[in-house]
Amino acid sequence: MNKQDLISAIAETAGISKADAEKAINAFVETTKQTLAKKESIQLIGFGTFSVSERAARTGRNPQTGKEIQIAAKNVVKFKAGKALEESVS
Template identity: 70%
Template sequence: MNKSELVSAIAEASGLTKADSEKALNATTEAIKGALAKGESIQLIGFGTFSISERSARTGRNPQTGKEIQIAAKKVAKFKPGKALDEAIN
């Protein structure tokens, strides 16, 4: 499912127009991005939790040359599904 299909599904389920559904989806994703950028986690009961995890710097290997390279530390977004979502897909 891509973004336009998701917008259509939201519009159909909520009774909103597609334009309003897209605005709602965009506002939701921006709110999630903003909270994660501040280092906060977002917990949606029954759906899951978005959080930030830190990866430490490490040494990797270039697969073409075999030469060792340094991989910088960085923050990554994580999602852990909630119990209801986990049960729905299994």
């Protein structure tokens, strides 16, 4: 499912226009980005939790040459599915 398919599905399910559904999705995405940028988590009971975790610097290998390289530390986004979501796909 791509973004346009999601917009159509939400509009149909919620009984709203596609334009309103697109605004809602865009607002959710933008709010999620801003919240995660502040290293705060978003918890949607029954759906899941979005959070930011710091990945430490580490040593890796270049697969072509086998040379060791340094991989810098960085923040990564994590998603942990909630119980209701996990049960719905089981």
